[in-house]
Amino acid sequence: MMRGAPDPYAAVPGELRELFGPELAPVLRRLGERPRGAADGPSARLGEEDAGTRDAVWATLAELGALGPRAEEERTALAGLMGAALYQSPYADTVTAAALLTATGDPAYGPLLDAAALGAAPLALAVREDGLSGPARPGALTVRREADGYAVDGRRPFTAFAADCGHLVVVGTRSDGETVLALVPREQPGVRLTRRDDIGRGDLYAVGLDRAAVSGAVHPVGALWPGVLAAARVRHAAALAGAARAAVDLAAERLRSRHAFGGPLARQQAPAHRLAALAAEAATAAAFARAQAAAADRGRDVRRGGAQALYLAGELARRAAAESVHLHGAHGMTEAGDAQLFLRRAAVDSQWLGTGTELLREAAASAPVPNPR
C-alpha cells in the first residue's frame, strides 16, 4: 500500500485490522493445516497450540463484535482482511447462516443468534448435496413430520467446520421444489460426520442426515436464500481478492530477496509487470466487492453483482496463487514455503459458493435490459 493512500480496510476496527495484519498473517495462514492424507484419522486432530490459537482468534472476533450484526461494508472489508491472512474458521458460514435464520423472522432462533453473536455458537451451513451442484441450487432434503416435530434426511458432503459447530443450518430443496431451512443440532444420532481429505487440508466434512431431528420449524426460504447467498458471495469475493493480493505480496517479497542474474529478481520487468497486473486486478475485484456491499447496505439487489464479483475474484485468486508459486521457483513448490498454501486454498475457496461457469450463468440470467440468458 502506498504511503498516504486510502486504506481499503478502513471500515474495520483497528484491533481487527491488527489481528489479521501482516504480523500475524504467517501464523494464521497455517492455522488448522493438517498433514496430507490425514482424512478422519488421529492426525486430523488439531494440535493443542493450534487449537489454542484458533480459539483465541475466535474469542477476539466475538469480543470485538465481529460475529454480530454489522453493516455489509464492514463485514466485506473484514472478509478481505481474513482472506489476505488465509484465515480459516466458521466465521463466513456463521455470518451467512445467522443472516438466513434472522431473515425467517422466527423468534425461536433468537437465543441461538444471540449466542452466535457472542461467539458461543458457531453455525455450519449445509447446502450442497454433491460436489457438482452449487449453492444456488440447494441439494435435496427429505422433510418428515414426526410426532414431536420435524426430522430430515439427506447428505451434505461438503460442509465446512461441521465438527466445531453445535448446529447445522441445513438448506435444501424439498420434494415439492420449495427451498427450505432446517436447524439441526449436531449432537444427535441422526447426524454423522466424516472429515474429508481435500487439497485445502482444512475442516471439510461430509454430513449424513438420517432422520435427524430438527430444532423448531422447517421454514420455506426460497425467497430469502438468493439474497442471503448474494451477500455471502460479496464477502467471499472480498476474501478471495484479499488472498490474491496477499499471494502477490508474497511473491514480491520473494523477488526482492532473491538474487539471480546479477541482482535482485525484483529489478526484472517481466515478473514485476505480471505482479503489478495481478495487484491491479485484485484491487479492482476488491473495489467491486466493496461497491456491492455498499449497495447491499442501501437495500439494493446484489444477486447479479455478487455472482459477478465472485466470478472475478475466484478466477483471480487461483491465477494469482499459481503465479506466486511460479515466481518462487522450485521453493514455491515446497511445503516449507507459503505460496503453495494460496494455491491449495484457492482451489477450494474459488468454487465454494459456485464455480465460475455457474456464477456467469447466474449473472447472464439476471442481467437487466438487454437481458442475456
Add this chain to the structure above:
Amino acid sequence: MTGGHPGALTPAEEEFRGRVRALLAEERVRALAAEIAAYPPDTEAARLPVHRWLGERGWLAPNWPEEYGGAGLGAAEAALVTEEMTLAGIPDDVHVLGIDIVGRFLLEVGTEEQKKRYLPALAAGEEIATVLFTEPEAGSDLSALRTTARRDGDGWRLYGRKSFNMKSQFGDVALCAARTTESSVAMHGITLFLLPLRSPGVHVEPLPSLCNDRFTVVVVDGVRLTGADVVGEVDNGWALMNDLLQLERTGIDFHAKARRLLDLVTERAAATGRLDDPAYALPLAALDARLRAGHAMAWQQVRNLEAGRPDPVGSAMAKWYVTEQIRPVLDLGLEICGLEGVLTAWDGAAPDGGVLEAALRMGPSHRLASGTSEVMLSLIAANGLGLL
C-alpha cells in the same frame, strides 16, 4: 449505464446526473451525435455546440469555481459529466484536453491572470486548449523531449516539433513542454508554457492515423513567450506533469467508452439472437463483470480525489484495468457481429452506424493514451509493490 452506480451517489449527485442526462437526451444533442457519427472521412469533432450548452450551465467544468465558469461542484460531478457525454456519443477529446488537463494545470498552478484569461472561455466551450508534450522521440519518456526554450531578453523563444497530439488544428492555446535548462538529469530543466496556437511561428499539420480523428504535428519555430506564459515554476515542468496528470487519470473516461461499446455489442447480440446462445451470453456476462468492477475501481479514485487523498497507484490500476478490457470487448463484438462488424459508417448499411468498426480502429489508442499500459504497470510495480 447498467447495474446501478458504484459511486453510491448522494441525492444531490443523482439529481445532477439526471439534469445532465436530460440535457444530453434532448433532440438537438441526439441529432448532433448522429451528425458526428456520420461525418465524412477527414472531418472530426472539435468546437461543438453541446460544449456551449453544457458550459452555459457551468457543467462543462462543474468542479471549477464559479468565478472561472464552473459550477463550484466536486470531482463526482465532473466524473458524471464525462460519463454522460461519452454514453451519449459525444467525443470527449476536446473536453479531456482543455478541461481535465490544461484547465486542471491552470487551476492548480496557474497565475490569477492566466486563470482569468483562459478558464472562463474553456468552461464556456468557446475556446479549445490542447496539450503539446509528446515529440517524435519522446512519448512515454517525456524527459527525452527536445523542444527548446531559448532565452530572449526577459522571455524565451521556442523551437521544436511536437507530434501525436490531438485537436491542435482547432486549438486556441496549448500547454507546451519545453526544455529551458540543459541538465545532466533529464527530468530537470523542463518548463510548461501556454503557447498561442494561432501565432506566426506555429505550424500545424494533420497526421492521418488509424482513427477518424487525426494526430497533428506542431512545429514551433521561434515563437516568443514571456514569464506571463509560464505555467508553474521555470524548470519545474517534469514534477508538474507527473503530479497533475495523475489527477486526470481515474479511468472514468475510458470506462465510459468501454461500457458504451459493450452495451452496443450486447444490444446487437440481442437483435441477432446470439444472446440466447451461451457461447456468446457467458463471455458477455464476464465482460460486463469486468467493466462493473473497473467502474467501481474508477469511482474509488474519484472519491479519493474528492477526499483530497489521490492515490497514484490506485489511479494507475484503474486506468490499466479498464483499458485492458477494451480489446476483449472489441474481439467479442466482432464474434457477435461477424462481417457486419467491419462495415464502416460510410457503407450505409453498417450496424449501429459503424460504431464497432470505428472502435476497432481506435482500440489501440486507449492502451497508449494518458500513460501506456506498461507505464501504468511500472508505476504500480515500483510504488505499490516495491519492485523495479
